Amino acid sequence: MNIGQASTGSGVSAKMIRYYESIGLMPAAGRTQSGYRVYSDRDVHLLRFVRRARDLGFALEDIRLLLGLWQDDARPSAAVKDIALKHIGELTRKIAELQAMKRSLQHLAEACHGDARPDCPILDDLSGLDDAAGEAGSAACCR
Amino acid sequence: MNIGQASTGSGVSAKMIRYYESIGLMPAAGRTQSGYRVYSDRDVHLLRFVRRARDLGFALEDIRLLLGLWQDDARPSAAVKDIALKHIGELTRKIAELQAMKRSLQHLAEACHGDARPDCPILDDLSGLDDAAGEAGSAACCR
DNA sequence: TCTTGACCTTCCCATAATGGGAAGCCTTAT
DNA sequence: ATAAGGCTTCCCATTATGGGAAGGTCAAGA
Known part of the structure; x- marks a missing residue:
């Protein structure tokens, strides 16, 4: 599938999909002979993951960690919870400030x-x- | 007084004072013959105004408007209140989101x-x- | 008077995440 | 074959702030 479909299917703009690839958040997409990026359902799933995490306010660097844990079958859930609690702390601080x-x-x-x-x-x-x-x-x- | 003193006296970093001048938020400071910027107590007062407004979360463009009203003896207080209420609305929205x-x-x-x-x-x-x-x-x- | 350290100047770069737009190639349907 | 729409890369803009380099200036002490 092309980047447009991946975008529609994930809710992430094509611009952002390319950006996530450029910063190494996404694996580099495969290419057709003419240079078009090619995406699989798995890629869309990954993009959706990123989008949900963004919706929860996670920074891309945190999402990078979360993706690593997601794909690690041996992760300790404590590692995930740590990231979440840290973020909750930031949200709490920001809310209080506002x-x-x-x-x-x-x-x-x-x-x-x-x-x-x-x-x-x-x-x-x-x-x-x-x-x-x-x-x-x-x-x-x-x- | 030099920019360092103006910074200390206002709580605005020298970097930001120069920036505010560059975007026209501050009037261009006078200069000594050697090119040093020169500030008066009035300038420091103005900088403090900006800093307080930033502390309340106003964007620089809003502060530009507020400064204009501040210096306009014939301002209607409604104009100021409008800006404040608009900002309260933005804060409310952001807080709800977080x-x-x-x-x-x-x-x-x-x-x-x-x-x-x-x-x-x-x-x-x-x-x-x-x-x-x-x-x-x-x-x-x-x- | 010379030196030294603290201060000033401008200029460039970086941040975080996203969007806009241009120039040009590719694909598909008519 | 041609037009429309999708794709590519590249550059720029946003918001407010800081870092740092290269170089000029000023004040105080030896």
Whole structure:
């Protein structure tokens, strides 16, 4: 099958399939005499694996490890779980970071009239007017 | 003051200060005869503004708008609030996305023994064995 | 005055993962 | 035979940041 079919069948764009090959995440595909890449059902299966892992937010380097374990019948499941737990940790950290931003920003936005007048607690906070008064909207209160 | 002092005083690296100048986020700094950039307290204030906005997760293009509003005494606070609300929306979306990943992955990790044996629900899920049984750990159940 | 170390300059490269697009070859159906 | 659509490679862009090299500058001490 051609790269287009492999793409449709796996949900990975042809561009990305070539890229994964170029960085050695995928084995180099076979070629027709005219140079077209040729894929098997097994390749599509592998691509789907990569796509699912991407959907779970794994970095390509982690996926490289996961693929290695997947294809190793003697893998200890602990090795897989380690990678997953590490990733969960990263997700947790990132979520907390974004939530802190959101919280600060929400306080500021609530304090902002949002009308035609120019005074704006959001800009005041960004200006560093934390020092001014004890306004509840300061981002500093949430960091 | 030199770029090093401006960096220390603002918490923005010298590298980034030059970058912000190159993309027009900062006005071009004055120069000494020998070519060193020269900064004023006002510049440091501006840099601090940028840094705080970055800390809140604003993209540089949004910060460009915020800086424009900051320096416009006739700005309507609604314009600022719009930018903030839009960003809150993006944060909310991103947080939800990461949380969905985390939830799926946590289910899978809980179902994984994490020992020396090779069988692993995480790999099973990535392999597309959703089709197999009604395992609670499937990522599909959370998407 | 000379040296030395710390600081500055510009320029190029790298990151992570993805998409856009051009120029040109291949295949297939009409 | 010709057109359409698929494939190839190659280059560029994204976002924000850092690393590092090669070379100029400044300040302080010997």
